Amino acid sequence: MKLECVHCGQTRNWQQFIIKCPCGGRLEVKQDVTGLDGEKLKGIFRERLGERMSVYASGVWRYKELIFPELPEDRIVTKYEGNTGLYAPETIRKSLGIRGLYFKAQSENPSGSFKDNGMTVAVSHGRHLGYTRFACSSTGNTSASLAMYAAMGESSSYVFVPESGISQNKVLQTLAYGARVIRFDGTYDDGIAFLERHAKDLGLYVCNSINPFRIAGQKSIIYEAAQYLNWELPDWIVVPGGALSNVTAIGKGIEDLWTLGMIPKRPRIALVQAEGASPFHKMMAAGAEELRPEPQPQTVASALNIGNPPSWKAARRVLEFCRGVTCSVTDEEILASKQIIDRSGIGCEPASAASLAGLRKLMAEKVIDKEETALCILTGNLLKDTQVLSGMMEHERMVRSDLTVKGTERWL
């Protein structure tokens, strides 16, 4: 495994980790999977499904050969992340009129979001290199995940959290795991810029998705979905997009499976952004060469409140590889889809519901055909954002009762 700069192409080994190449480019993990035997791997991954309390019981480290083969097992910090549900909600499928529909609930991860898939790898790597101080900029899910793994690894975490536009629950979760929370006036993007400039001097190991080990771990989301579906993925993978780490990781994961002949066809990716924070979609729709950052991103889906997504170049490359499309959806569309997902019993945070909102929109626009199949990625847990929930709460569904059988017609 090597780290390669996406800008100048310079490579370094994974022990010589830095968050940004001296030329200013971002680093990517380059792993040559061509020597691996896809069929043999399927057998190994199948056997590991029976593991309990070993690192291979994790739904990330089950795929270690494709993620970080060099890392010694005893350096892994795991909470048996991954292993999340794949659901086929029949009522929603029927109401959409699509041939097949799945939800992959990354919200069922130990800290309640998909960040755990990547964080276990980043924190394990950092600790192996000898770091004891970990940091991130966050709208809340990344910080909660980092704080949890840092605590598991008996290390410290320092998280930079914007003063506004984020969910208080996530900050409380982060504090509860013992992180030092540094609040600031600005956006997630400002926090990233600060860490890129100062983390090295402060001795901090950065755990945002600009860290390529996060992306390597998040590839497991699509490996797991493929394994659960007997190595045959649906026609479309629908992914919400803020910082764009998920779409990047899923695209790279698909590329690995395809290169190794482990899947018979390459699914397409649909990337969905919230309208008030959609610089990537705007760039793609305009056929522009460069992303124009949005200084004031604004959406009810707080996890998507990102105006300058760090992974946009990598995301564009994977969309090319997967013949991807992009779209944006309004806050109203997001909340309407969230209600559908919540009432199916699966539940999710607002950002996750952008996937279903996007699927509905792309079907209405006939980009996705009803004869096709789709898998929506749900990124965060329903209880991650109770502020939004109380705003949505329908009080007419609550009634008072004096606990006598009289008046039951009001609620029965």
Ligand SMILES: N[C@@H](CCOP(=O)(O)O)C(=O)O
């Ligand atoms: N929604 C994210 C913001 C992006 O974070 P990153 O982990 O991709 O850097 C959050 O939870 O902070």
